[in-house]
Amino acid sequence: MTYLAKPKLHHPALPTNKLGFTRRDYEGAISTLCAGCGHDSISAAIIQAVFELDLPPHKIAKLSGIGCSSKTPTYFLGNSHGFNSVHGRMPSVLTGANLANRDLIYLGVSGDGDSASIGLGQFAHVMRRGVNMTYIVENNGVYGLTKGQFSATSDKGSASKKGLQNTDSPVDMVSMALQLGATFVGRSFSGDKTQLVPLIKAAIQHKGAAFLDVISPCVAFNNHAGSTKSFDYVREHNKELNRLDFITGRAEITVDYAPGTVEPVTQHDGSVIFLRKLDAGYDVHDRIAAMNVLQERQSAGEIVTGLIYLDPEPEDLHAHLATVDAPFNTLTEKELVPGAAALAKINAASR
Amino acid sequence: MAKPIESVNEFVIKFANVNGSGSASANQMFAKAILRMGVPVTPRNIFPSNIQGLPTWYEMRVSEAGYMGARGGVDIMVAMNPQTWDQDVASIEPGGYLFYDSTKPMPRSKFRNDITVVGVPLTEICNREYTDARQRQLFKNIVYVGALSALLDMEAAVVEGLISEQFRGKEKLIEPNVKALHMGRDWAQKNLQCPLGIRLRRADKVGDRIFVDGNGAAGLGAVYGGATVCAWYPITPSTSLAEAFTRHCRKLRVDPATGKNRFAIVQAEDELASIGMVIGASWNGARAFTTTSGPGISLMQEFLGLAYFAEVPAVVFDVQRGGPSTGMPTRTQQSDIMSCAYASHGDTKHVLLLPEDPHECFTMGAQAFDLAERLQTPVFVMLDLDIGMNERLAAPFAWDDSRKLDRGKVMTEAELEAGKEFGRYLDVDGDGIPYRTYPGTHPTRGAFFTRGSSKDRYAKYTEEGRHYVDNVQRLLKKFETAKQLVPGPIARQARQPTRLGAIFYGSTSPAMAEALDRLAEQGVHLDTLRVRAFPFSREVEEFVAAHDRVFVVEQNRDAQLRALLTIECGIDPARLVPILQFDGSPITARFITEAIADKAAAAKVMPFRKVVS
Structure with missing residues (x-):
């Protein structure tokens, strides 16, 4: 943790994206999290993903709740509006924001305490509604800011740093998201940037409720032997389903793959995800099969990662509500206020 | 026997019914018929937290003089519910009238000898005419409306006209309803002395006023206020506000070119999510609101503090009911004043608007959005069940087409x-x-x-x-x-100079107006100030300063507005005398008159005591 201000100058030869921005233009304030925190790796992955997608930073809104994870939006996308709301209630604030302006990209950042404990209800309902967003849970299985209590995603039988055993069953947010109707569900690991960055890119491009559970070890309170959310444990028990190698816009597809190992998945907006299968029999479009695989692997002690489920034709909340194309925050009196004549009719009908 | 009450166009009639028996629409038609005769009527639905089976009452204050507050007492009781017979009969004023279904003989002990009893064999008439059980029940309501129309000398054509309006689009229902109306009317005219001592006579005291409920008016106000996002959770007595917004939006807010909606209404999972969505939408530049009641306000506290401290606009309609906790969900109170004014932990203060009737529910409902965006803070519109869920005669809604939405300070x-x-x-x-x-x-x-x-x-x-x-x-x-x-207070001067004042707000308004007349008749003169918003403007402090004693009339136990006055204006609490009715029924002119007369009389002794001390 450092109090030094981040230098604004950067190397003139830094690569730029199509908008002319460097990766540095997507950074935020310097992190105040512990050195080595998995969350900082996720912030870096978000920066990389948005940079690679050539997105104008101000067209992204980043929202969070309360906790270590919810602090991170300060540390990326400094030119985006951010909203650090109240504990466990980011989903509702994001839902409202999304309704007000459907043209922005919404990034919800939360933690396991924020989403699986205090915010479990809002997490569930935002998925049910199909809000167009990327919802990332930075999952470390522990309360960091309050120094090491178990969270609702802590595995039964796992040990705290102080040696206590967790006796409660864990909440599996991936299974829940699947059950609740999320149209994009993935899990990754903060220590695996090559897997995580493409997943974030694909989630951002998805026009529906995209959920990413990112296991993110807490170096201060949950990286010891006996923890099931430590770097070592996650690496040893990781069961990767697939790798997302490329995501393109409507650009030409030029990469060759050995047939049978790669599945091109076209999303609704025309972008293509190239899914390199590591588990040949896994069908990423089969929600029920996904649930079964999750249960099977979990009971075998494995942590399933990769793109777990994808609905290529998602519908979002705006579609459900049949709202106009123009963002609500651009509508004026002309479109919104019915005027005196309409009121006179209402008066006449009320006598 | 007390002398039967004789009155033209001034009385209280109360219908005692069973919830779910279909009486509501018949009773409403009866009220509207009186209005159509040019006589002001103010109905109040008194209903339980129940879907079917429990007692419900519909009380109408008929007053050519224009009094719209609950008066207290009943002149004509239409006792259609055996469950509540005893209390209904007991509530009739001496000399009043009891109208009942005389099909089954009742023991003499069930009546009073100081009232006039009017029996109509409603069940017998219906059973003779109809075979279907549901028809027998529904038409019984129309039959009693018919009988009452004869007893009160109402114009049959007016009621027939209303039946036609009500069943527009379902024309085949008109004729049987008109028939049922006349069965009751004819039976009464043939068998009873019509009219009673209490009766109606055509007048012209309704004018261009409209007859609407406050929740409906507030929902319409939100449409005119430019709200695009409504996030809410069902709770009595606020639900009909969100429903009204939905209804009006479907008519007024659909883009004619695409058929798409210029509104989004989300029934949230709870009140926390409702206010969260409102804050998210407002933060992002849309006008958004939620509608709730006391328990919802309790749940929203943390978010309200966020909106205050982060300075995000939010509009909250609080249709107050009896608290604390679940309290009396279907009864009225003004008991959320404190919990809204200082909502959330830490040092907070919030803007409250206090509408007196549906007209102000509309204007303040629209204005709340301008204020919330101008001030970048939550704004509460404090309705209550009495004005929210009852239809009330009110000045017609008005809108100036040159008016712009005040979006506040937004850098472009x-x-x-x-x-x-x-x-x-x-x-x-x-x-x-x-x-x-x-x-x-x-x-x-x-x-x-x-x-x-x-x-x-x-x-x-x-x-x-x-x-x-x-x-x-x-x-x-x-x-x-x-x-x-915020909207300033409205002052009214007594007919003669006085050192006594009264402050009141919201739904107390009509009862207060009547109480002032009664008090003046007794020689008690009061200047009054109707407070319309919090924070209080300077006029409120000046009003208190200009009077020796100020009665603060409220519908809660703890004199919440009085407390706000003492906290925010540094007023000596001894100068503010609380007048409080909080039993869940709307405050009455009788109560206010008696309470103030008592305290004013006691106050007259005060100067002497002052001398002694």
Whole structure:
């Protein structure tokens, strides 16, 4: 943790994206999290993903709740509006924001305490509604800011740093998201940037409720032997389903793959995800099969990662509500206020 | 036997029914028929927290003089519910009338000898005519309306006209209903002495007023206020506000070219999510509101503090009911004043608007959005069940087509591009209100981080005391600014100079107007001030200062507005005399008159005691 201000100058030869921005233009304030925190790796992955997608930073809104994870939006996308709301209630604030302006990209950042404990209800309902967003849970299985209590995603039988055993069953947010109707569900690991960055890119491009559970070890309170959310444990028990190698816009597809190992998945907006299968029999479009695989692997002690489920034709909340194309925050009196004549009719009908 | 009450166009008639028996629409038709005869009527639905089977009452204050408050007492009881017979009969004024279904003989002990009993064999008439059980039940309601129309000398054509209106589109129902009406009317005319001592006579005292409920009016106000996002959770007695918004939006807010909606209504999972969505939408530049009642306000506390401290607009309609806890969900109170004025932990203060009737529910409902965006803070519109869920005669809704939505201080892309300084919490105009930007305004300028934690003028996180103090002092300055923007109080001078005053607000208004007349008849003269908003403007302090004693009339136990007056204006509590009715029924003129007359009489002794001390 450092109090030094981040230098604004950067190397003139830094690569730029199509908008002319460097990766540095997507950074935020310097992190105040512990050195080595998995969350900082996720912030870096978000920066990389948005940079690679050539997105104008101000067209992204980043929202969070309360906790270590919810602090991170300060540390990326400094030119985006951010909203650090109240504990466990980011989903509702994001839902409202999304309704007000459907043209922005919404990034919800939360933690396991924020989403699986205090915010479990809002997490569930935002998925049910199909809000167009990327919802990332930075999952470390522990309360960091309050120094090491178990969270609702802590595995039964796992040990705290102080040696206590967790006796409660864990909440599996991936299974829940699947059950609740999320149209994009993935899990990754903060220590695996090559897997995580493409997943974030694909989630951002998805026009529906995209959920990413990112296991993110807490170096201060949950990286010891006996923890099931430590770097070592996650690496040893990781069961990767697939790798997302490329995501393109409507650009030409030029990469060759050995047939049978790669599945091109076209999303609704025309972008293509190239899914390199590591588990040949896994069908990423089969929600029920996904649930079964999750249960099977979990009971075998494995942590399933990769793109777990994808609905290529998602519908979002705006579609459900049949709202106009123009963002609500651009509508004026002309479109919104019915005027005196309409009121006179209402008066006449009320006598 | 007491002398039967004789009265034309001034009386209270109360219908005692069973919830779910279909009586509501018949009773409403009866009320409307009186209105159509040019006589003001104010109905009040008194109903249980129940879907079917429990007792429900519909009380109508008929008053050519124009009194619209609950009066207290009943002149004609239409006793259709055996469950509540005893209490219904007991509530009739001496000399009053009891109308009942005389099909089954009742023991003499079930009646009173100081009232006039009018029996009509409603069940017998219906059973003779109809075979279907549901028809027998539904038409019984129309038959009693018919009988009453004869007993009260109402014009049959008026009721027939209303039946035609009600069943427009279902024309085949008109004829049987008109027939049922005449069965009752004819039976009464043939068998009873019509009219009674109490009766109606055509008048012209309704004028161009409209007959609407406050929740419906507030929902319409939200449409005119430019609200696009409504996030709500069902709770009595506020549900019909969200439903009215939905209904009006479907008619008034659909883009004719595409058929798409210029509104989004989300039934949230709870009140926390409702207010969260409102805050998210408002933060992002849309006008948004929620509608709730006391328990919802309790649940929203944390978010309300966020909106206050992060300065995000939000409009909350609170249709108050009896508290605390579940309290009396279907009864009225003004008991959320404190919990809204100071909602959330830490030092907070919020703007409250206090509408007196549906007309103000509409105007304040629309104005709340301008105020919330101008002040960048939550604004509460404090209805209650009495004005929210009952239809009331009110001045017609009005709108000036040249009016613009006041979007408040929002810095534009052009201003940012031109290099105008942006500090999210920087007081550039000296009114405590900073500029905000909508997300996505400018590629490199104007972005900031919104948070509930302390920050400096440029929205940067800080826990330094001087920055914290600077910020919360500015919030106080903003609250000062609010005093000039909220609707001012309305003063009424007594007919003769007096040192006594009264302050009241919201749904107390009509009962207060009547009480003032009664008190004046007794020689008690009061200047009054109807407070329409919090924070209180200077006129409120001046009014209190100009009177020796000020009665503060409220519908809660703890004299909540009086407490606000003492806290915010530093008024000596001894000068503010609480007049409180809080049993869940709407405050009555009788109660106010007696309570103030008593205390005014006691006060007359005071100067003597003062001399002694």
